């Protein structure tokens with residue numbers, strides 16, 4: 001059975017919706033936050049720890065695994081689930097975005113993208129066909145069409161040409177997608193910060209009838225209100241019976257605002273990345289646990305948190321570990337931040353079920369402090 005979205009209910013207070021995404025490796029309650037495990041590992045986390053904190057589905061990246069260890073090796077190992085010992089759903093991003101954020105010397109043509117490996121400088125290329133075949137070999141439950149994420153800001157004409165090419169690439173991905181697997185290929189809507197291009201991209205992709213649709217080209221440095229506006233300009237053109245995935249989004253406020261606008265899936269490196277420099281997301285807002293003021297603070301990182309780190313260790317201890325460059329410190333901050341976002345989505349789903357997501361938003365922002373963190 002491939003991937004199927006089941007709409008449970010829509011929140012009476014907002015445009016948010018409760019759903020269940022059925023996949024070959026299990027069912028995902030939506031809206032959901034997906035931890036990122038770029039190189040087939042959520043940095044510092046074991047599969048058991050991810051399950052304990054409530055991760056329903058994790059991400060890996062085609063670009064990184066194509067470069068190292070290579071998709072053939074992962075296939076030989078029995079696929080990504082077997083290779084990383086993760087038996088729940090996996091989604092892989094298609095590589096285009098990572099080429100632009102990581103590699104040198106990249107060149108885009110109608111055919112695809114040529115680039116140099118950021119690891120050893122090898123000249124490589126990815127095309128809609130090869131990116132799809134790599135993902136078929138990796139074996140994730142959900143794979144992404146090969147797209148270009150236009151830089152921000154960018155000229156209207158550039159975004160228009162790029163978005164039209166991404167739609168042509170999407171069709172090529174569909175044709176290349178081997179049906180022998182149970183994998184679902186999602187299309188990625190582009191269009192920059194232009195409502196007309198977003199609408200056209202959504203119409204082009206929905207005419208190809210993908211089982212799910214992502215919105216790319218956002219969370220690329222634009223002011224957040226642009227992102228929310230583009231969601232409002234795009235989602236009305238996406239089918240209600242298919243999942244909507246906002247790529248690269250991540251902060252607590254954006255997860256709530258995106259859910260309110262009808263987004264079902266989110267991913268972001270933010271929680272794991274800031275954890276590695278000792279920055280925590282807590283019910284009282286952001287906290288930098290390595291600050292001297294926590295030297296003698298023997299309370300939990302977040303008094304309201306039930307994660308393994310907050311139940312068993314103090315701010316003073318975690319601050320000490322980070323200052324002493326002890327690996328365990330970053331594992332504890334990662335466990336906490338991932339649990340914080342996964343648990344936030346549990347609360348968002350409860351609020352939708354009880355038709356009070358708008359009220360939850362006000363209460364959360366009151367405590368957490370607004371925006372951008």
Ligand SMILES: Cc1cccc2c(=O)nc(N)[nH]c12
Pocket residue numbers: 093094095096097144147148149150188215216217218219247248249
């Ligand atoms: C991971 C991510 C973040 C943000 C944007 C994008 C995008 O536009 N396209 C892809 N394939 N991935 C993205």
